Amino acid sequence: MAPRTTDAAHxxxxxxxxxxxxxxxxxxxxxxxxxxxxxxxxxxxxxxxGTPMRALVFLRGSRGKSIRAILQRAGxxxxxxxxxxxxxxxxxxxxxxxxxxxxxxAAEAVKQLDAWDEGGFRRARAALARLHPEQCDFVFRGGLKxxxxxxxxxxxxxxLDRLDELExxxxxxxxxxxxxxxxxxxxxxxxxxxxxxxxxxxxxxxEATPELLDDGDETDDEKQAALVQLRAWFEDWSAxxxxxxxxxxxxxxxxxxxxxxxxxxEEVEEDEPAGDDSPTPRVAPTNGSAxxxxxxxx
Numbered sequence: 184m185a186p187r188t189t190d191a192a193h194x195x196x197x198x199x200x201x202x203x204x205x206x207x208x209x210x211x212x213x214x215x216x217x218x219x220x221x222x223x224x225x226x227x228x229x230x231x232x233g234t235p236m237r238a239l240v241f242l243r244g245s246r247g248k249s250i251r252a253i254l255q256r257a258g259x260x261x262x263x264x265x266x267x268x269x270x271x272x273x274x275x276x277x278x279x280x281x282x283x284x285x286x287x288x289a290a291e292a293v294k295q296l297d298a299w300d301e302g303g304f305r306r307a308r309a310a311l312a313r314l315h316p317e318q319c320d321f322v323f324r325g326g327l328k329x330x331x332x333x334x335x336x337x338x339x340x341x342x343l344d345r346l347d348e349l350e351x352x353x354x355x356x357x358x359x360x361x362x363x364x365x366x367x368x369x370x371x372x373x374x375x376x377x378x379x380x381x382x383x384x385x386x387x388x389x390e391a392t393p394e395l396l397d398d399g400d401e402t403d404d405e406k407q408a409a410l411v412q413l414r415a416w417f418e419d420w421s422a423x424x425x426x427x428x429x430x431x432x433x434x435x436x437x438x439x440x441x442x443x444x445x446x447x448x449e450e451v452e453e454d455e456p457a458g459d460d461s462p463t464p465r466v467a468p469t470n471g472s473a474x475x476x477x478x479x480x481x
Contacts, residue, residue, distance in 0.1 A: 233325030240438035273409035301329035318365035
């Protein structure tokens with residue numbers, strides 16, 4: 184009977200085979216090894232999901248006269264700005280709201296959603312973060328946060344879509360029980376089925392106003408492609424802005440720095456979704472107060 188090969192012997196034989204294997208075979212072996220490692224597709228999609236909101240803050244912040252002048256000297260032309268808005272529209276149906284004349288009913292709907300998102304998001308995040316952290320990460324991924332005007336509509340629409348996914352998405356079948364528990368918690372906090380229907384009705388009213396929001400004729404693949412292009416646009420101009428914009432309050436208005444408690448601020452990394460501490464646009468075109476005295480950006 185042949186002697187039993189030990190694990191150590193197997194390891195030695197494997198090492199010997201690798202040592203004597205041709206380079207081509209080694210490359211194949213290495214490729215197989217790499218394929219067994221999960222890719223970062225989920226993380227990349229999370230970053231992409233947060234891009235429209237970050238691009239929106241940047242576009243609005245760049246409307247300020249002083250910031251615009253600085254960026255123009257670095258090559259940021261009206262055509263570049265228009266490209267950003269075009270990609271934002273193609274990826275999520277969001278229009279530039281500089282000169283949009285809003286009808287009375289739609290204007291009231293925008294006003295109600297704008298008034299709701301700050302308190303509603305804060306209430307939902309507080310409850311989910313403590314009791315259902317995984318669902319909190321899912322709902323608020325990509326830096327979902329309160330904004331102003333038409334941006335608030337986009338935020339509430341995203342929030343409602345993600346609650347619908349918790350409720351019935353086939354892709355979340357494995358976490359359905361925990362997801363339902365999270366929805367039950369939100370219902371106790373006032374974000375129940377009736378409130379979600381009310382908010383959805385307001386969103387649909389705005390969606391029916393073509394001057395404001397329009398999904399267009401793009402397919403899901405085309406929207407994803409536009410989202411990738413929007414990310415490239417944002418990374419280009421945000422990186423440029425970091426090199427030429429030295430005032431910290433300007434960076435905060437562009438969404439490239441965030442204010443912490445006590446008036447301190449820190450830079451938002453290139454691939455970091457802006458979270459709840461990120462600047463919230465309160466009065467267009469700015470997205471935060473410039474009052475704190477802070478040090479220049481590094």
